Amino acid sequence: MDWTYRLRLRHLQFLSSIAQTGNLSQSAQALHTTQPALSKWLKELEADIGLPLFERHARGLRPTFYGQALLGHTQRIAGHLDNVREDMRALLDGGNGRIVVGTSGVSATGVVPLAITRLIGQLPRVQVRLVESAMNRLIPQLLQGELDIVVGRAISGVLLTGHELRAETLYRDPVNFVAGLRHPLVRHKSVDWDSLLAYPWIVWPEGTPIREAIETALALAGRSLPRYCVESNSALLNLALLAHSELIGVASHRAARHFAALKLARVLPMALNSYGEVSMYWRADENRHAVTLALDCLRAATQEQDSAQPSGAERPQRKPPRRTPAS
Numbered sequence: 001m002d003w004t005y006r007l008r009l010r011h012l013q014f015l016s017s018i019a020q021t022g023n024l025s026q027s028a029q030a031l032h033t034t035q036p037a038l039s040k041w042l043k044e045l046e047a048d049i050g051l052p053l054f055e056r057h058a059r060g061l062r063p064t065f066y067g068q069a070l071l072g073h074t075q076r077i078a079g080h081l082d083n084v085r086e087d088m089r090a091l092l093d094g095g096n097g098r099i100v101v102g103t104s105g106v107s108a109t110g111v112v113p114l115a116i117t118r119l120i121g122q123l124p125r126v127q128v129r130l131v132e133s134a135m136n137r138l139i140p141q142l143l144q145g146e147l148d149i150v151v152g153r154a155i156s157g158v159l160l161t162g163h164e165l166r167a168e169t170l171y172r173d174p175v176n177f178v179a180g181l182r183h184p185l186v187r188h189k190s191v192d193w194d195s196l197l198a199y200p201w202i203v204w205p206e207g208t209p210i211r212e213a214i215e216t217a218l219a220l221a222g223r224s225l226p227r228y229c230v231e232s233n234s235a236l237l238n239l240a241l242l243a244h245s246e247l248i249g250v251a252s253h254r255a256a257r258h259f260a261a262l263k264l265a266r267v268l269p270m271a272l273n274s275y276g277e278v279s280m281y282w283r284a285d286e287n288r289h290a291v292t293l294a295l296d297c298l299r300a301a302t303q304e305q306d307s308a309q310p311s312g313a314e315r316p317q318r319k320p321p322r323r324t325p326a327s
Contacts (some may be wrong), residue, residue: 001049003160009081011045012074014038015053019071022060079145097290099129102138104152105235106210107278110254111170112151114301126290142281148291151298153252154209154277164284169277170196170294170302175213176256177268178249186266193223196270202238202249203229210276213252217272239264252276254305269305280311 054066118295
């Protein structure tokens with residue numbers, strides 16, 4: 001019999017606990033079993049698979065390369081089960097299920113709120129959870145089943161190779177410099193690199209697409225980031241910092257326009273010589289109605305934003321919807 005047929009959900013807890021503690025006795029105690037029984041089960045599993053899952057050291061057990069691969073699958077299964085539990089709980093309460101959307105700061109202030117408003121209008125009893133973070137943190141959570149959809153700056157396809165994800169470009173957006181309403185530079189008709197670099201900056205964390213766009217533009221201009229920067233991936237925190245300081249921040253064109261319309265910040269008259277694609281990502285095996293409808297709402301919200309663009313303003317470049325595997 002295939003060893004996977006003998007694997008139970010409790011066994012996934014065994015694996016995760018052993019990897020976390022590195023100690024059979026501690027794991028046995030936490031899992032309410034005995035150390036001999038847990039050791040026997042692990043040996044039988046390794047024999048069934050034909051690969052060593054853990055290395056035995058004086059200080060305990062450490063996952064092998066093969067063990068890490070199996071643990072990756074275990075984490076994804078656990079994430080899916082968490083979603084199943086919460087989805088069923090929402091349905092039991094008379095709702096339309098549950099959906100978890102991850103968003104980076106670039107889309108948190110525009111497309112995502114519009115899309116969620118549309119979704120709630122069509123599914124009034126859907127349970128929605130929003131998570132804002134950087135893309136380099138959101139994509140692993142999507143892969144592990146902790147998130148259903150991720151929206152943010154497009155990331156390299158190389159990073160997604162081998163994973164069963166789908167990606168679709170929503171729009172192509174320039175990047176703008178922004179500052180507080182009383183910043184000295186907002187009175188200037190134009191600014192250059194020298195004037196921008198005379199002030200401290202707020203930058204996104206390393207590895208994020210918007211940070212890479214800044215560094216690329218600086219490199220093309222023969223410049224580099226200010227030596228001392230504030231690093232933040234929170235749009236709300238960045239706005240508060242801009243309002244109470246002479247810091248200079250960076251935002252996507254749509255977000256910058258939104259901040260300016262709400263009189264929370266001003267767009268400085270200089271754009272980076274780079275564009276970034278904003279995309280949405282989801283798992284290929286995802287077929288729940290709430291998720292499918294949320295994807296449609298994101299497409300519709302993008303079109304709504306395009307239509308609301310003031311005449312004469314610089315329009316983000318809209319790309320036709322493209323549904324392709326991200327790998």
